[in-house]
Amino acid sequence: MNKKISIVDIANLLNISKTTVSFILNGRAQEKRISEELVQKVLKLVKEVGYKPNSLAKSLRTGKSNIIGLMVEDISNPFFANIARLIEDRAYEKGYRIIYCSTDNDTAKTQELIGMFQDRHVDGYIMAPPKDIEEDVRDLIKSGLPVVMFDRYLPNVDTDYVIVDNQFSTYNATRHLIEQGYSKIAFITFSSEQTQMLDRMNGYKNALKEDKLKPYIKEIDFNRNEELIKEPLSAYLKKNPGIDAILFGTDHIGTCGLKVINQLGVKVPDDIAIVSFDDYDVFELHSPSVTAIAQPIEAIADNIISLLLKKLESNSNQTTQKITLSTTLNMRNSSQQALKR
Amino acid sequence: MNKKISIVDIANLLNISKTTVSFILNGRAQEKRISEELVQKVLKLVKEVGYKPNSLAKSLRTGKSNIIGLMVEDISNPFFANIARLIEDRAYEKGYRIIYCSTDNDTAKTQELIGMFQDRHVDGYIMAPPKDIEEDVRDLIKSGLPVVMFDRYLPNVDTDYVIVDNQFSTYNATRHLIEQGYSKIAFITFSSEQTQMLDRMNGYKNALKEDKLKPYIKEIDFNRNEELIKEPLSAYLKKNPGIDAILFGTDHIGTCGLKVINQLGVKVPDDIAIVSFDDYDVFELHSPSVTAIAQPIEAIADNIISLLLKKLESNSNQTTQKITLSTTLNMRNSSQQALKR
DNA sequence: ATGAAAGCGCTAACAG
């Protein structure tokens, strides 16, 4: 079993000290002026016997784990799953591993998870934070750990983050609907105090204000059970038959919305126009295809990971960086019709 | 910083030995006949100062990490993302954490990942194995680590696994198409030697044989670039205009297929009927809605995790269990039309 | 240029 070979074994095999082996393995041979000959001998043996340093022991000693903790809202959500995948790839290339978990936007669960990450000695955190987690994040930062937020941020905590321009995105999408001749435009979203949601809400409201249109806002409590989303959504639409366009606040509520609309037999875009936040297969393939606000997933992941690696590699506590990326409004059939007025 | 508090500190604070503390913390107070009074005192202090055992040191010492390694093909695929989410939840309840990674079905990458998991001392493995990984898995098992496979398995390695009845699923789906009057039924899938794919292929072939129908099989090399899937798929359909029904071998190829069909302007189900493996939102919402073979995701995850926990908790090497679950054919509009003959 | 030895925080024989 190569599992049993330790640094001492290979030192003994060569009749040298484990210190020397350690130096060689950590690329400090030059610095320590160890003979090239010895270095080669050690490297050769290591390869032969397939010796692998025990990273647990290493971490215990150094306090570094080469692990990054990734906390998303829900890994089964395509947006987060894709981000996670890209982050994993980038981190892997750099020798870092990812431990991920889903917070469910639950503060208590997130605190517990931070605790778990802490005692696994993760080197850094990437998270889409839930509410009321400010204190915990501050503690993390105080103890010197890099934290990068994404998707949303905590206004009262000074961290790096990568977000998209949510407010302009919904503003722009709403203006698009208005230009297409729609006037009773609803914004259907999850009830949330998080920055990304507030921004989306504001973008929507601002766009309406310009034309003095009346807002139709429906906030739904998040629930993992789809029925509990579709039901109030359906009720709201029935109660407000005048609505001629809907902007959905997230992909999940957008998908649920489509299902409801299909059930109700409403015609899109004739009876009602639709735009959703986040873009993916469902929206492209739907008939009619659904106009959607696409987040630049690759760019988000790239920025997150390079922000984190920068902090990780220079342990100096530089100033924080806040990156805002822009989205794309993919106009499709669900929001395009002849002008109505 | 509560991070700095160690078991010695709390022992000193109470003027007792760290052994005693260790015993109490590990619930062996009873067994070691430590006075209830002392136990309470220790527990109280631990809570007060917020002491958390360093799990790294613990793992180094015990060889147990309470971490499970989860290797999926691609975490951004909805099927795997959902399974991962459910497994995470179940494992979390039991005090286990998950480290996941995507293998991309790449043998070399998987071997590397196994190496990484090994030196992180994961307690067990859950994996959707790529090909040619038999040796590595055998080594794992030999070293006493529980391994549970899912989605597919390695015929020449005796492990626990949880799969679905792939062969019957495609047999059944194909029979459904035949009953609906289709006769030139294509099976479009990724080229693969993996068990689940072979079984799906066999199910399709067997169903055709009963009616002596000619098979139309198109195997496409997997690629992360969608264009390289859509392009050969499109070419195949153009070259075989006679095809009146398609069974897609996986969700991903099904989604790509839908895009191609939409581009080509083919009418579903009049020109061509469609059934896909794996069921999710895209298929339900598509117009016409797409008939799909739904895997029992929850049951799969439940079975995986309970199989693994069973092995983990009784370190006896019991006999392996092989679990096959059945799928559901969700019949929708894409495959239903008046009989043609 | 190389090695001895201390110690990271924890568990578990072995003593008492």
Next chain:
DNA sequence: CTGTTAGCGCTTTCAT
């Protein structure tokens, strides 16, 4: 019932 002590495998200071 509680404490002493020896490691787990590694890094790193300090000698030589």
